[in-house]
Amino acid sequence: MVNDTLPLPHDMPAPEPAAPMPAAGVPARAFDGRSTRPQAVLLRFEAPTLLVLEASDPSAPARSYPAAQLRVGEAIGAAACPVRLPDGGTLWVDDTALARALRQAAGGVGPVARAIGSWPAVLVAVLLLVALLGWFSHSGAGQMARAALPLVPERVDREIGNRAWASIDGQWLRPSRHTDRCRALAERFDRAAVAFDARNQLPLVLCRRTAEGAGFNAFALPNGQIVLLDGLVEALTDDQLMVVLGHELAHVRERHGMQALLRQMGLLAVAGVALGDFSTIAAASMAGLQxxxxxxxxxxxxxxxxLRFMASAGLPPRLWAEVWQRFAQEEARGGGGLPPWASSHPPTEERQRLVAPGAKP
Ligand SMILES: [Zn+2]
Known part of the structure; x- marks a missing residue:
């Protein structure tokens, strides 16, 4: 398991609620909703307005948002609290006192807590939960996850992926030694992915190495980021890496990351989805990623x-066997060693028996 290697945001000590707000502002992370890169900001709440300052240049003009237009998530333990901005951005606020003040100013808590204040809503929720319980035990977690998937907006996948990335990049992951090759490969893959399906939201391909070494693996985050580790980049040809990327692309397109989370979180997640309270999922899912x-x-x-991607990209079918053979060799050597959530490829016999279209069995 990865508890030791994957520092999570909610592991960070939360500031004392009683601490006075520093003059410059309270540090927080901001996502603009377009890029996956977190931005360090300072927050100052001058009721009824929230001021967001650049942490690197607090004297630059601040962005200001009326508190009434904020959507403030619920605080789950010491986890950072998400605050959705009217411009589509999201702030992650670790300071519980500030989060509480913003929640109050924004008109109260999320839909779940509001619903708890209303008896008919509670009754509906209880009936819903009973129905879900029956369905859950009858159909199993996997089917439930698949069925619940369309209820979860894709922005939740992005938020969870962004948050996971912010917590692992630079900590568990280090810059790649193959930046140029990786960039060229990413461009080639972009073109092939668009040709494969023009509706594809382009995944972002990044290369990294792990803090412990090169790492022999690839994985996709729920926000569509695909990460190739240096050990894999060194061991495989570009054509072979395209096969791995095709596999990860399918995980992204089918939202397997979110499905796995829903499966793991089970009923709680479904209840959250059914009641429209996604902030709970976003907060709880960081633990779920482990x-x-x-x-x-x-x-x-x-x-x-x-396999469909390979056919579309004109990649020779023999690559399929080559790639999984390489993974099997590495596993036999005891390589890989990634946490299960990042492990994308149990090289099963079943997989090796799969044959690319056009290849001789
Ligand atoms: Zn996989």
Missing amino acids: GLSYSRDAEREADAGA
């Missing part, structure tokens, strides 16, 4: 997607 792995069905789906 120990997460795709289901066998998801792997099968990703393999099928990769």
